Amino acid sequence: MHSPLSLTTLIHILPITLTLAIPAPMPIPDPQAAVAAINNTATCTDIKIITARASTEAAGEGAIGTLAAAIQSGTSQTVTRTSVSYPALLNPYAPSVASGVAAMKADLIAAVDACPDQKIVLLGYSQGAECISDTLAGGGGGALGTKTNAVDYDKYGSHVKAAVMVRISLSLPPASYLRVFAY
Template sequence: MPLITPTLLPLLLALSTLSVAVPHSPLISRADTSCSDIHILVARASTEAAGDGVIGSVAAAVISSSSKTVTQEAIDYPALLSPYDTSSQAGTAAVKKQFAAYAASCPDAKIVLMGYSQGAHIIGDAMCGGGGLLIGAKTEPMASSLTSKVVAVLQMGDPRHTKDETYHVGTSTGSGLFPRTSDQSCESYASVFRSYCDSGDTFCDSGLNTLAHLMYVTVYGTAAARWVVEKIGG
C-alpha cells in the first residue's frame, strides 16, 4: 500500500491514539536481558511509538503473574501504515532476526510472540510465511528448529486474519485486509496460536469500525494474559 487512501485516513488517526490510550510496560532491550525460562517478543501496532506498544501491557501482566523467569523484548521495526508493504516486510525480517539472536544466545528458552495490528501480521508471517499481492514479495517462514521453541503466539487485530481458522477468538465472521493463502496458513500451529478479532474491525474483519480495532487489550487483555501463562506452564 504505497499511499494513505481516504479509507485508511480515519484509521491512521485512530491508531495514533494507541500510544497514549494505555500505559506502556517498560521496554527491556535484548542487551539488558540474561537467559530466562520464557522470552516474549512484542510487536507494536502501526503508528505507535518505538517500543512495545499497547500490547506490552499484556506481556507485563504475564511477567507479573508467572512463576517462571520471563523477559520481554520489543521488535524494532518501522510500524508505518504507508508504505505498509515495506514496513510489514521489514517487521517480519526483524522478528526473524531478533528471534534467532535470542535463540542462539539462550537455546533452552521458550519463546512467546505477541503482536497488535501490523505487529500481529508480522509475527504471523515469521511463523507461517508472508508477502504476496499488496504486501510485497513472498517470504519464507522461520525454520522448524526455531518455531519449535514457540509456546504461544498472541495476535490482536491481525490484518491477515482468515475466516474459519480454528484459533480465532472474538465476534468476527469475515477475513482481514490480507487474508492468508493456503500456503501461508498457520493452522498447523493452532494449538499455540490465539488471534482476537471482532466484527466490524477495519483491519482484521475488513469492516468500518475503527474503535473495534483499538479495544482488544481493554476487552480481552486479562483473558489473553491468563492464556499465555497457561501455555508457558504457569
C-alpha cells in the same frame, strides 16, 4: 604589590602546547561478531517475550506491552522482554511489515541461538500481529509486497510456545501454531 597579569603576558610566560586529539575513524562492526558478543553475554530466562507494536505506535512494545507485563507478573518463571525494532508505518504498509518480519526473525533466531532451552512467546497487535504471522507462516507477495518465507520451524519456530495475534487482518499461521500452551 603585584600587578595583574594580562592574558598576553601569560601566553608569553607559560609554555603552552596546543594538541588536538583527532580520533581514528570508527571501525564498522562485524554483524556476526556483534551477535556472538550478545549471545555470550545473554542472560537466559525461562521465557522470552518478543513484542511487535501496531501501526503508528511509538517505538517500543506499544499497547501489546500491557499483555506482556501481565504475563510477566503472572508467572513465577523468569521472563525477559524485547520489542521488535521496525517502522510500523501505515504508508507504505508492505515494506514496513517486511521490515518487521525481518527484525522479528532476527530477534527469534538470536534468542534461540543464545538460549536454546528458553520458551519464546510472540505478542503482536495489528501490524505487529501480521509480522508474527508472516514470521511463522510466510507471507507477502503481490499487493502485500515481497514474498517472505517462514522461519525454519524445526530450528527456530518450534521454540515458540505461544503466539498472540490481536486484530490481525491478513493470513494466519498454520494449524501447528494454533494451540494453547499452559506452563
